[in-house]
Amino acid sequence: MAIPLENCEIPSTFISEKSEVLWAAQDDAETTNPVVESSEFAYRAIDLVQINAEGVKHAAKHIRRKLLVESYSPRTWRTHPLHICPSEPHNVEDPLNKSVLDWIFLISSLNFSFWSEKEGRPDRYGVEWRAGWDLGEKKVFTGYWSLVASLNRALEEDIPITDPQFYSSETLCPDSLIEYVFRRADQSTESIPLLGERIAVMREVGFILCNGYGGSFKGFVDDFQRKHDGQGTSLDLVKMVTQIFPAFRDEVYYEGTKVCLWKRAQILVAETWAAFYPDSPDAPHPLFPGPKGPEISRLTMFADYRVPQILHHLCILTYPASILRKLHAYTPLLPGSPEELSLRAASIIAVERVREEILRLIKEEEGGDCDAASKAGVVSSVLIDFYLWDLAKKVESGEERIEGIETAEMVPIHRTRSIWY
Numbered sequence: 450m451a452i453p454l455e456n457c458e459i460p461s462t463f464i465s466e467k468s469e470v471l472w473a474a475q476d477d478a479e480t481t482n483p484v485v486e487s488s489e490f491a492y493r494a495i496d497l498v499q500i501n502a503e504g505v506k507h508a509a510k511h512i513r514r515k516l517l518v519e520s521y522s523p524r525t526w527r528t529h530p531l532h533i534c535p536s537e538p539h540n541v542e543d544p545l546n547k548s549v550l551d552w553i554f555l556i557s558s559l560n561f562s563f564w565s566e567k568e569g570r571p572d573r574y575g576v577e578w579r580a581g582w583d584l585g586e587k588k589v590f591t592g593y594w595s596l597v598a599s600l601n602r603a604l605e606e607d608i609p610i611t612d613p614q615f616y617s618s619e620t621l622c623p624d625s626l627i628e629y630v631f632r633r634a635d636q637s638t639e640s641i642p643l644l645g646e647r648i649a650v651m652r653e654v655g656f657i658l659c660n661g662y663g664g665s666f667k668g669f670v671d672d673f674q675r676k677h678d679g680q681g682t683s684l685d686l687v688k689m690v691t692q693i694f695p696a697f698r699d700e701v702y703y704e705g706t707k708v709c710l711w712k713r714a715q716i717l718v719a720e721t722w723a724a725f726y727p728d729s730p731d732a733p734h735p736l737f738p739g740p741k742g743p744e745i746s747r748l749t750m751f752a753d754y755r756v757p758q759i760l761h762h763l764c765i766l767t768y769p770a771s772i773l774r775k776l777h778a779y780t781p782l783l784p785g786s787p788e789e790l791s792l793r794a795a796s797i798i799a800v801e802r803v804r805e806e807i808l809r810l811i812k813e814e815e816g817g818d819c820d821a822a823s824k825a826g827v828v829s830s831v832l833i834d835f836y837l838w839d840l841a842k843k844v845e846s847g848e849e850r851i852e853g854i855e856t857a858e859m860v861p862i863h864r865t866r867s868i869w870y
Contacts, residue, residue, distance in 0.1 A: 481747075482684055482687075482747050482748065482749060483709045484709050484710060484711050484715070484749045484797060485749055485797070485798075485801060487706065487707060487708040487709045488708065488709075488710070488749070488752075488793075488794040488797040488798055489794075489798055490703075490706055490708065491703050491706075491708045491790055491791070491794035492791070492794040492795050492797075492798050494703060494704060494706075495703070495787050495790060495791040495794070496791075497769050497771075497772060497787065497788060497791035497795075498757075498766055498767070498768055498769070498772065498791045498792055498794075498795035499766070499767040499769075499795070500765065500766060500767075500795060500798060500799045500802060501764055501765060501766065501767050502802075503764075504763060504764035504765040504766075504767075504855075505765055505799065505802045505803055505806055506806055507763075507764070507854045507855065508763040508764070508765050508803060508854060509803050509806035509807045509810060510810065510854075511763075511851070511853065511854055512803060512807065512833060512836065512837075513807045513810055513811070513828075515836055516807070516827060516828060516832060516833070516836065517811075517827065517828075521832070521835075521836050522827060522832070523722065523723045523726040523827075523832065524723075524726055524728070525723075525835070526720070526723035526724060526726070526835075527723075527724070530580060530581025530582065530583065530584060531581060531582070531590075531594065531597045531598060531601060532597075532724070533548065533549050533552050533582070533601075534549070534724060535549045535724060535725055537728060538728075539725065539727070539735045541735070546667060547665055547667040548611070549724055549725075550665070550666040550667045550670060550721065551611045551612060551613065551665055551666050551667070552600065552611045553666070553717065553720050553721055553724060554611075554613075554654075554666035554669075554717065555600065555610070555611045555613075555616070555651070555654075556596060556597060556600065556720075557713050557716055557717035557720060558650055558651065558654050558694075558696060558697075558713070558717075559596055559647050559650060559651070560593065560596065560713055560716060560870075561643070561713065561867065561868050561869060561870050562642045562643050562866055562867060562868070562870070563591075563592045563593050563595065563596070563642070564592075564642075564754060564862055564864055565591070565639065565642075566639070567638070567639060568861075571636050572636060572637055572638040572639070573591055573637065573639060574591065574595060574633055574637050574639045574640060574641055574642070575589040575590060575591045575595055575633065575634040575636065575637050576589065576590050576591075576595040576598040576599050576602065576631075576632075576633065576634055577589050577590075577598075577634040577635070578590065578598040578599075578601060578602040578605075579601075582601070589634045589636065589637075592842075595641070596641075599630055599631050599632075599641075600630070602630075603630045608626070608630060610622070610627075610630055612664075612665075613654070613655040613658040613659055613664050613665060613666070614655070614659055614664040616651045616652075616655050617651070617652055617654075617655025617656050617658070617659050618655075619652070624648055627644075627647075627648050627651065628644065631644065631647075642866065643866065643868065646868050650696045650868065653694075653695065653696055654694055654696055657693060657694060661693075669689075669693075670686075670721075670736060673685070673686055673689050674736075676689075677739070678739075679738055679739050680739030680740065680741065681737065681739065682737060682739070682741050682742070682743060682744040682747065683718050683719070683722055683737065683743045683744055683745050683747065683748055684744060684747040684748060686718045686721075687711060687714050687715050687717075687718050687748065690714040690717060690718065691709075691711055691714045694714075696868065697711070697713050697714040697717070698711075698714075699711050699712050699713060699714065699869040699870070701784075701785040701790060703787075703790060708790065708794065710752050710793055710794075710797070710869065712751045712752050712753060712793075712869055712870045713751075713869065713870065715748050715749065715751055715831075716751045718748065719745070719748060719751070719831040719834075719835075721736060722734070722736070722737070722743050722745055722831070723831075723835075730827070745829050745831055746804075746828075746829045746830070748829070748830060748831050749797045749800065749801065749830050750796060750797055750800035750801075750830045750831070750833065750834035750837075751834050751870070752793035752794070752796050752797050752870065753793075753838075753870040754792075754862040754863050754864070754865065754870065755838055755841045755842070755862060756796055756800075756834060756837050756838055756841065757792045757793070757795075757796045757862075757863065758841055758845075758859070758860065758861075758862045758863075759837050759838075759840055759841035759844065760796055760799055760800070760837070761857055761860060762841075762844065762851070762856050762857055762858075762859050762860075763851070763854070763856060763857075764854075764855055764856060764857050765799050765803065766795055766796065766799055768860070771788075772788055772791075772792070772863075773860065775788065775863075776860050776861045776862075776863060777860065777861065779861060779864060780864075781864045781865065781866065782863050782864065782865045783865070784865055784866075784867040784869065788863075789863065789865050792863055793870075800830045800833055800834060800837075801830060803833060804828060804829065804830050804833060807828050807833075808828055811828070844859060845859060
């Protein structure tokens with residue numbers, strides 16, 4: 450039986466202190482990502498969703514071409530019209546760095562539960578804003594992009610919604626103002642899901658930043674670099690995020706074993722890595738300047754409901770009939786249930802195997818340097834996830850078809866209401 454940890458009481462030391470004891474323990478921790486190890490356990494122990502080895506091989510060739518030939522790279526992050534990007538070349542004194550980091554942090558804090566009962570209908574929850582920072586025409590954004598559009602719209606209206614000192618304060622930023630920030634488009638008949646939970650997350654993470662890190666995520670990153678003498682990696686930062694912020698601690702117990710999934714903590718670090726990725730892969734990353742660099746290949750994919758859908762479509766994952774029936778019937782899956790945990794854990798391990806297969810192809814078929822490709826982040830589970838998430842949206846909308854490899858029917862996403870994804 451899987452038991453969600455979201456309601457567990459969190460010791461006050463995580464909020465009021467930074468706990469040097471915690472960091473002494475981390476110094477001795479293994480450098481492997483516990484998400485991989487615990488997901489492998491859950492995948493085998495539950496034994497519902499299966500990974501298709503042939504599907505992995507065929508899809509790896511397709512994804513390799515997208516990543517390496519068609520240049521789907523960390524720099525692709527900067528091309529999204531709704532993103533706020535740091536200036537280049539990087540200037541450590543530029544105040545825009547703080548704004549970008551606070552913007553990414555709040556989005557990652559609230560990056561959960563965007564599926565709608567009205568999926569595919571014009572009256573589902575949506576947010577109307579400009580099509581991009583540099584574009585004048587307006588459009589209605591749904592899903593994840595409705596969150597980004599909401600915050601961008603608020604900033605344009607001179608509401609400092611991404612400032613932790615603002616959104617942590619019920620006086621400066623009352624609940625009614627947050628509700629206004631997330632107001633729906635005229636055509637929508639539903640509001641943003643889990644509004645109360647989003648407000649609670651904003652208050653909690655804002656309080657922690659204001660009471661321990663100078664009121665900004667930049668202060669948190671600076672403290673991370675200080676604790677690691679500038680040599681910390683992306684996984685080190687993920688671990689610090691999950692230790693300090695209860696709202697990022699995406700974990701469950703299955704048969705007495707803790708399973709770490711850490712979707713939003715890893716995507717927070719991955720988005721930060723991509724936003725500040727230098728224009729040359731040979732240049733040091735400004736937020737991970739140590740000799741190891743970011744080591745982004747140590748992070749996994751971000752276990753949500755969209756990537757499992759495309760993994761099944763690509764025949765990488767095979768669903769049992771019991772799960773397929775629930776998906777087609779739109780039956781909700783409870784957070785931490787065996788079905789839900791199996792979908793998430795299998796997705797994590799499947800993307801790891803796709804990454805390993807791509808690296809094998811680079812080495813054996815091309816004679817390439819797979820270590821260099823992995824270190825640069827060009828072949829990483831993070832970048833594979835970025836690509837697959839975009840692909841799922843395009844395939845579902847009919848904007849793109851996958852040619853040249855066998856695919857399965859595009860089944861509905863699994864429906865789980867949770868703050869974790």
